[in-house]
Amino acid sequence: MLCYSNLFCVSNFTEEQARNRFQSELEFIQCLANPNYLNFLAQRGYLREKPFVNYLKYLLYWKEPEYAKFLKYPHCLHMLELLQYEHFRKELVNAQCAKFIDEQQLLHWQHYSRKRTRLQQALAEQQQQQQLPHGNATAK
């Protein structure tokens, strides 16, 4: 704790304020994983403002492992990377675009569980096949 106070003695933030800032930035960056929220921001013109764009660039520090380990929704990092591009920010104004992103995100989200069920099925089939020769052997 002492080192932190030394580190921030030059700034005008108190420790409390810095902690709050951390908390709010953590929440905000994870909200970026929500395409509907991104569409909301775009339609209200936030994504066109230069300070906001600078803020998005600043938020890239969450990619570092020391910070990333606090993210519960890692999709937000990918969204953050995409948000660095102006083209992406412009496209987000369309509700259709946000809907498309949402659909693809959900499909991707389900991809692993589908893959896992397929693997489990394949494993079950393999075990069944292995049991069959034994069954034949005992029958003989």
Place this chain on the structure above:
Amino acid sequence: MAVRLSLASTWRAARPSKEMLPHTMTDPPPNRELIEMLALSRSQKLPQGGEDTQILELLVQRDREFQELMRVAQEQGKVHQEMQVLEKEVEKRDCDIQQLQKQLKEAEHILATAVYQAKEKLKSIDKARKGSISSEEIIKYAHRISASNAVCAPLNWVPGDPRRPYPTDLEMRSGMLGHMSNLPTNGVNGHLPGDALAAGRLPDVLTPQYPWQSSDVSVGMLPPHHGNDFGLEPPGHNKENEDDVEAMSTDSSSSSSDSD
């Protein structure tokens, strides 16, 4: 008659030799005829003795010169031979040098490749060291994001299920940010109206503070130092981030070593 004829011929021949005097001084060796003629004139003891002696002296001189030339020519021949031998030596040495040059170039090439590959290896070692994280931490994190279905859909998920890979409308509003600002409830903000109705069923893990806000875990964790003004172009702010992150990393690494 024959003698008179021969006399006449020698006298006539001697005449041209007189004329040839200046020529013999400069010309190449005197011809056989002149010598024969002189021999004849000598044997016949003609009154032109004085001129004969002159010619003879010239001949002798010429002979001496020729002897000298021959000697010089011989010496030059020897020198030329030596030169040839030396040239061969020089050629041989040149070949040797070229051979050595080729070998040196090859060796340099091999060494340069080796050094380059070693440098690349060192770079990758450095990179790996920088990005090294304890496997326990990775497993913990993987468990965290998987168990909460943040990256992998629950196996019993069907369309209509309110769970999502991102914080939903409800979660966003119940967080610190949601409480800070009074956001009007809006169908656009967050789920579509249909899902919002379905979200009337609260998820099982509903707590006043969602795990994605993780304030308890992040005790002592602070964001990088940055001014409040994002309106300006931040020229050196990346550096600031790096400094702070470094400070954080030393601290976090020490804490991870404690946990190990």
